[in-house]
Amino acid sequence: MIVVLKKGCPKDEVERLTGWIEHFHVSVNPIVGEETTILGLVGDTSAVDKDTLMLNQWVDRVMKVQEPFKLANRQMHPENTVVDINGVKVGGNKLVVMAGPCSVESEPQICEIAAEVQRQGAAILRGGAWKPRSSPYSFQGMKAQGLELLCKAKEKTGLPIVTEITNPAHIELFEGKVDCYQVGARNMQNFELLKELGKTRTPVLLKRGFANTLEEFLMSAEYIMAGGNEQVILCERGIRTYETYTRNTLDISAVPALKRLSHLPVVVDPSHAAGIYWMVEPLAMSAIAAGADGLIIEVHNDPAHALSDGAQSLTYEHFARTMGKIRAVAGAIGREI
Amino acid sequence: MIVVLKKGCPKDEVERLTGWIEHFHVSVNPIVGEETTILGLVGDTSAVDKDTLMLNQWVDRVMKVQEPFKLANRQMHPENTVVDINGVKVGGNKLVVMAGPCSVESEPQICEIAAEVQRQGAAILRGGAWKPRSSPYSFQGMKAQGLELLCKAKEKTGLPIVTEITNPAHIELFEGKVDCYQVGARNMQNFELLKELGKTRTPVLLKRGFANTLEEFLMSAEYIMAGGNEQVILCERGIRTYETYTRNTLDISAVPALKRLSHLPVVVDPSHAAGIYWMVEPLAMSAIAAGADGLIIEVHNDPAHALSDGAQSLTYEHFARTMGKIRAVAGAIGREI
């Protein structure tokens, strides 16, 4: 940690401040410049509060030198983490495609889609049972019944399932059924939920909040990991910007950035980033080219009658074509699906 | 709802689409232009999904004409709603200042601060018991014990209390103790929490998410109101932008905008918007000048040793001075505190 003092800070004030900081068992190295004095703090500075330092009238700026995330940090764990979702490995050389409808709507719907995405090469089935929607008047998902239907589709196809959880009270119901929890963008900083998921040993697909920084994203992964659950997959799904042509702006740079900052697997959701079906394919291809470990894609048997997110769902035909293109890009960079 | 068709859409396709829409008991008025045909939908269009329409290959754009929030909409309720927090009216001519520390830290701390902010004119005591923090390693609040201490401060001073709730499972514990629930920015779209709060009859101070639009903000108020609890106070607390000089960018335009769109009271949190103490006063003054119904301000007996948010907390002396300035501005616009 670096503490920059204001111009003209008197010597006894520097000493007083140094003494205060040393109470935290941190050693202080002053650098006396012509215009500015800087204090370099060495040791475990986690107990020294940046905000509190800022209150000292002679403190001009405080800069953190170390990243605040530890367990998620690649510096602490240089090799890639591979998360095992009931036999499917995410984070290795093989790319993983998770596909399925936005919402589970009926048994035939989810079973048919599951079989179809499996045929095209998807390794995991996605589908929403509890749906967080901006409007209280929109379809909110089939809830517990939807969860049962996902389990039926899993039984028939063998595909592990990933589905969203929105309430810590639901864990009891999900546990043992779901192969991977999904935490949606709106709940990325629902710390009560993250802490409870940290107590399970089931993998968690953590979506980046639509206006959260990469550091905040990794701190949310840290919440889960600090509880003892290190099976976390990071998912970039687009951020909110001034541009309104797309629903969100896919932050493609997040892929190489997260791979560098962390050892956790990184997947991309081109469906929510784009918000419109025709853009899913190019975004999926670009995500693979940028180094993503997998994709989560919305596919529907009849998008025009989907109960939610129809506009961004792919038809079977379009999904098949997209898988072909993804495979070609994967091959070009020495990976496979 | 307006459906804009693509150039060259064949006549029989217009008819087919019209027929499909009419199944939703909505009447369709085509406007045939030289380049574009537009369908104007009249009636209750809530069942017609915008996204589904977008899937038709001849549909170019779909535009909503009505705001999606109903209960929160001023059009449905022209006069101002006045929320009653245990005798303190928010939304009338009198401005309400809610003040107190970021976190409850001890009985003497909260009781002393309560007495002091009351002496300066605050009508409600704020203080956090459960603290959502970006890092799992930061102080997370005194929790249930903090809630008890707030109740003691309330007993001594008579000030109603407002405190943050982060988990629907805590309502049982809070109910009967807390005079006003606070929903933090990070939980603005925690719909599970909002739905549960909608079942209570206790006022809710709903903070705007740091990257949510005004429409999303009002839709979250709608979630609470749709459950039967119409005692909602809207709180602008700064949004996330590219500018990093301030922690957040106070969206001062949100004050007149929300007053126009909705009948609910609007308060401003200058402390979180600024993130730094010296900016709280000018932002508080500007909020009152822009038409806010009140303020929520962090005050601490010893900011330099606060367990959280010290940098943005006001000292007693600074708070007293700020109250004086706010009173002057309030007087200039015909309001009082």
Added chain:
Amino acid sequence: MIVVLKKGCPKDEVERLTGWIEHFHVSVNPIVGEETTILGLVGDTSAVDKDTLMLNQWVDRVMKVQEPFKLANRQMHPENTVVDINGVKVGGNKLVVMAGPCSVESEPQICEIAAEVQRQGAAILRGGAWKPRSSPYSFQGMKAQGLELLCKAKEKTGLPIVTEITNPAHIELFEGKVDCYQVGARNMQNFELLKELGKTRTPVLLKRGFANTLEEFLMSAEYIMAGGNEQVILCERGIRTYETYTRNTLDISAVPALKRLSHLPVVVDPSHAAGIYWMVEPLAMSAIAAGADGLIIEVHNDPAHALSDGAQSLTYEHFARTMGKIRAVAGAIGREI
């Protein structure tokens, strides 16, 4: 300047890097921590390029300690600068209102508006002759003829004029006629224009670019000042954010921030920030309460037939009412108009 090295940086590499930096006549103070070594650079670091340092494989981060603007910096010039626009002082205790139409449209129009805004208390006449418009097909202003009409309005009323300049080649034509140049938001980083304006001795009203930081804003002021023209007025006019309800988001925090960072006067343009007439009044009031030194407001004799920006222009009646409210707020904070 602070250079943070990566964990495990070998000692000879630290020495090599130290040697390289010392070539720039800067002294280097190493702080050797357990995990990280930090180099504190003391002296004139302006020649040490941050980007170049980043290329060294052992450098993790480089942090600037000093603000890059010098002439615009309050630290170098603690007292407020008062800019004199042909006798009207901007930056003193008296607030200055600049008012007039978006575009000059005809002699009677500009002369009538000038007389009217003067009667209501405006001290400077604004009006556009060259209009930068997003579309090549929109009205582009009356250009040289518009400039002549502004001069006529000035002759009749005695009001100094401020008008936008968009091309360095126009300075010759403007010089001697215009009392204050306006640099629009889109040209805030048109450095060729700024450099030429720095050679004049006429005041410049510099608008903040709609996506520029405060630091970039002050660096653009620095461009003008570095040329020898220190008569710069900063104008906050709203920034681009994800929120679309208002045309721009007025960054009210910029007012106290700029006053703290710089000695230059700060004015606010509530018309462009809001983009809609009914929001101009509350934003104008909040700007004064936040500490602005003045306002620039669009007023039109017949907004419904304005050739540009009609939607955000005030009628005479509305302007008169707004001036009354601004006066009240100004009085409450001990300033006058």
Added chain:
Amino acid sequence: MIVVLKKGCPKDEVERLTGWIEHFHVSVNPIVGEETTILGLVGDTSAVDKDTLMLNQWVDRVMKVQEPFKLANRQMHPENTVVDINGVKVGGNKLVVMAGPCSVESEPQICEIAAEVQRQGAAILRGGAWKPRSSPYSFQGMKAQGLELLCKAKEKTGLPIVTEITNPAHIELFEGKVDCYQVGARNMQNFELLKELGKTRTPVLLKRGFANTLEEFLMSAEYIMAGGNEQVILCERGIRTYETYTRNTLDISAVPALKRLSHLPVVVDPSHAAGIYWMVEPLAMSAIAAGADGLIIEVHNDPAHALSDGAQSLTYEHFARTMGKIRAVAGAIGREI
């Protein structure tokens, strides 16, 4: 154009408004709903000002139905435009890589780099002579001398050159020497410059402003095309968002979006988007996978001593490796370099 009236708008007011609109030779189709009346405007609505309509007290909203850009619009010109830069075709099946240093620094430097990037497969040489910099104290480029050196490098290698122009007054000097003008992000809405470039017949590489929408971007292309110069190449180079890990956020969705909206070629600048060298390669690969027609990449013989933008420049070795990866991705999607 669609005009939505407020609830309760009286019939004679609808008629009055209809009459006013018809003066613009536009026909008006009213759709009378139970709650809302909507006016559908048919014909050439370019003369009907949206803002002016908003001033009518009964008008609630005005929505544009058609895109405001004409010449740049794919609807008007379905096949791809291929721009010819002195023999090098941009926009066809073959991808074009433009490479070179940020700034021209000396004759040996630019000639050596030109030869090297040519050997690796670049088809066009980039290099800055006039450098717009945020600080007046930074290196501003070699200017006219830099232009001469670019011409020497072109003579030796035969590579066409692209370089930035920042002042309309420089066109005379550039014309006949430069094969493609570059308009930088900060000048995307420098309309005076765009209009002058519209009068030339030399190709223009137009960079997207760092906070401009796709519509504004295409309107700036329209400015150039409206002058008669249809040789415009669009360049996505990252936008400004709240995320600070990268210098800018590469808006990868802009590639498929621009290809759909317009017939103009689209290239990507991964160097400025990333701001740091190690991220250039994955972003370049993702851009090609998303459908870009080419790339513009900064390459330097000695990045650690570059006079500008060293941190994001590739070494020869790194550039060679990146070209190999780009070629592989290009092959996977049926394109070549």
